[in-house]
Amino acid sequence: MELSGLTALVTGATAGIGRAVAVQLAREGAEVVVHGRDPRRGAEVVAAIEAGGGTARFIQADLTDGNDVLRLAEEAGEVDILINNAGIYRFLPTSEMTDELFDLHMDLNTKAPYLLVRALAPGMVRRGRGSIVNVSTLAAAVVTKGTGMYSASKAALEQLTEVWAAEYADKGVRVNAVAPGPTRTPGTDDMDAATLKTIAATTAMGRIAEPEEIAEAVVFLASERAGYITGVVLEVAGGRLGMG
Numbered sequence: 238m239e240l241s242g243l244t245a246l247v248t249g250a251t252a253g254i255g256r257a258v259a260v261q262l263a264r265e266g267a268e269v270v271v272h273g274r275d276p277r278r279g280a281e282v283v284a285a286i287e288a289g290g291g292t293a294r295f296i297q298a299d300l301t302d303g304n305d306v307l308r309l310a311e312e313a314g315e316v317d318i319l320i321n322n323a324g325i326y327r328f329l330p331t332s333e334m335t336d337e338l339f340d341l342h343m344d345l346n347t348k349a350p351y352l353l354v355r356a357l358a359p360g361m362v363r364r365g366r367g368s369i370v371n372v373s374t375l376a377a378a379v380v381t382k383g384t385g386m387y388s389a390s391k392a393a394l395e396q397l398t399e400v401w402a403a404e405y406a407d408k409g410v411r412v413n414a415v416a417p418g419p420t421r422t423p424g425t426d427d428m429d430a431a432t433l434k435t436i437a438a439t440t441a442m443g444r445i446a447e448p449e450e451i452a453e454a455v456v457f458l459a460s461e462r463a464g465y466i467t468g469v470v471l472e473v474a475g476g477r478l479g480m481g
Contacts, residue, residue: 239460241266246309246316246357248300248349249323251278253422254372257452258320263291265456270313271295272323300349301341310356315364318459319357321350321394322372326387334386346390347397354401358410367410368459371398372451375418375474391416395470402468411467413458418474419445441476 245262249255251273263269263286271286271293273279279295286293298309300323310316324346327338350371361367377391394414401412419436437444454473457463 238266239462240318243317244268244270244313244315245318245320245459246270246272246313246353247320247322248272248309248353250320251275251282254417254420254448254451254455255320255322256282257448258322258455259293260286260289260291261449261452261456262318262320262459263293264289265460266291267318269293270316272298272300272309274299301344303344303348303352306349306352307356310353313357315360316357317361317364317367319353319367319369320372320455320459321353321369322455323349324372324374324391326374328387329385330382331385339386342386342390343393346387347393350394351397354397354412358401358405361410362405362408365409367405368463369401369410369412370455370458371395371412371414372455373398373414373416373470375416375472377416378472379477398470399468406467411458411463413463413466413468414470415451415454415458416470416472416474417446417451418472420451421445421447439478440474441478444475446473446475 245267247255247259250259250271259269259271271279271282276297283293283295296312299305371394373391373395376388377395398412398414451473454471
């Protein structure tokens with residue numbers, strides 16, 4: 238229960254990696270602010286956390302709306318741990334990417350974390366402690382056709398991670414990122430076995446991750462166990478295949 242007495246905000250916490258992170262943070266004693274768009278799914282996550290003896294509450298917000306992002310920050314209150322997990326991905330060649338999809342990727346994957354850090358980090362500084370973990374993607378470092386906007390928006394988030402780490406390093410606030418590889422999510426549940434096998438074969442370990450495995454890395458970086466780590470992008474991707 239090393240996170241007892243601390244409040245954690247997890248965006249996109251009603252499914253997949255975000256849900257796993259919220260559950261694990263609560264298990265470590267944090268009071269978790271569960272963010273999402275669907276109140277029903279939010280209530281399910283809160284109920285699961287409470288059933289395990291944890292404490293949580295749900296806040297609904299549209300992270301593509303800057304004003305709603307700021308409302309989320311205000312309603313969350315004093316936050317000691319911020320997990321910027323919510324994101325979107327649409328895999329299309331550049332010729333088929335629309336202006337609307339461009340804006341959606343940048344608003345959700347890059348601007349929303351920026352606004353939350355801008356709103357919540359000053360409070361962490363005043364209290365002399367805080368940890369921010371941004372969830373990126375292996376695709377930000379590995380070139381893959383069709384992932385242009387997704388990769389670019391997450392690469393921008395990784396650059397911000399390093400900038401924020403430098404800005405807040407002497408103020409008691411650590412900022413890191415986790416870059417997952419292929420991970421089992423509600424989206425992968427809809428894939429056929431052959432597709433999943435193909436995706437798994439892109440990793441050295443030959444399998445996709447469970448969301449709980451990614452969450453372990455996120456919670457580690459958020460905790461004082463990583464007290465001397467800041468400005469790091471931790472790749473959690475099952476290893477990269479060699480060239481020969």
